[in-house]
Ligand SMILES: NC(=O)C1=CN([C@@H]2O[C@H](COP(=O)(O)OP(=O)(O)OC[C@H]3O[C@@H](n4cnc5c(N)ncnc54)[C@H](OP(=O)(O)O)[C@@H]3O)[C@@H](O)[C@H]2O)C=CC1
């Protein structure tokens with residue numbers, strides 16, 4: 001009985017390095033026209049190709065391991081990591097014990113900014129119109145002990161940004177708190193809903209006074225003391241709407257565009273005194289901004305818009321602001337991809353951007369039947 005093994009075809013011997021079958025060379029030498037010969041040529045070619053490929057692989061590995069690429073890569077990563085760490089440590093030191101003034105600290109983003117700057121060890125002067133809300137915030141801050149750095153009891157100064165006289169008096173009071181100001185965060189603001197045609201000029205002025213003239217006046221009142229010390233930092237909380245204009249927000253978008261322009265000019269002029277200027281442009285944030293917005297006739301809008309309700313958490317935005325200030329960033333956009341892209345679209349393809357805004361206006365008009 002023939003053994004099972006003898007009925008099988010002999011398996012080709014394998015080339016141990018390249019893992020391809022070894023060609024029978026000495027025993028068999030077929031000639032052209034022979035089918036076996038053709039197969040042999042094809043096999044030879046494929047063997048050559050595989051060898052070349054493997055050689056390339058070996059050479060590439062040799063290059064990576066024996067040359068400086070890997071050490072260089074790890075070196076770069078190390079330097080980058082060290083740079084980030086240094087930046088973080090410097091940011092922390094910059095904010096610790098710094099005298100920071102925050103306007104609009106009674107609610108929303110300003111309230112959260114107060115919390116993160118307080119936890120970072122800043123000496124706060126909290127501003128707003130509502131004394132009780134400021135007192136409650138100070139109680140809340142001083143009651144919390146969840147920080148590693150030394151904290152300081154905040155001061156408060158109440159005034160209305162639409163009152164130029166009150167701003168001058170408030171600036172003097174602010175300077176008396178700690179003797180000087182390191183960082184001014186111009187955060188207070190109101191929004192607006194309405195068509196250009198229905199909106200009274202008084203409403204346009206009110207928005208401009210709160211969002212533009214008020215912060216400008218407060219900044220001008222505090223700048224001389226900063227210039228004298230050759231030290232200071234002005235932060236303006238603008239908006240994505242300081243970079244693009246969307247329908248039914250004429251007064252608000254105008255006030256934020258003016259804010260961006262003013263503080264960009266100021267940055268250039270203050271460079272000689274080493275005074276920093278940071279403009280922050282957030283997208284939607286979940287605060288009471290839409291509820292507190294005013295309408296075409298000056299009445300309160302009073303609605304929590306879907307866009308606002310779905311906005312970023314004010315705590316997160318406040319943390320981003322703290323980081324940006326610590327790094328002395330000049331211009332920061334804190335928004336989702338679409339609004340950020342819209343800024344580029346406005347610059348690179350204005351025609352397309354204007355068509356999109358016109359269609360947005362049509363849709364909104366239809367849905368509100370106006
Ligand atoms: N929420 C959002 O989607 C976005 C907001 N922003 C900006 O963030 C900033 C903060 O707004 P946000 O927290 O969202 O809104 P809120 O309405 O919650 O807070 C607004 C703050 O501004 C103060 N304020 C309003 N008017 C005056 C005034 N005349 N004088 C003094 N203080 C005033 C309010 O104080 P008071 O208690 O006295 O009313 C309040 O503290 C604004 O500049 C806004 O434009 C930017 C982009 C998106």
Ligand SMILES: CCCCCCCCCCCCCCCC(=O)OCC(=O)COP(=O)(O)O
Nearest residue numbers: 191192239240241282283284338339341342345
């Ligand atoms: C290359 C492709 C680009 C596609 C771009 C499409 C255009 C999309 C338009 C997006 C508009 C975004 C508007 C964002 C507005 C915003 O974030 O405002 C922040 C605020 O200040 C909110 O105030 P409001 O009172 O309006 O709630």
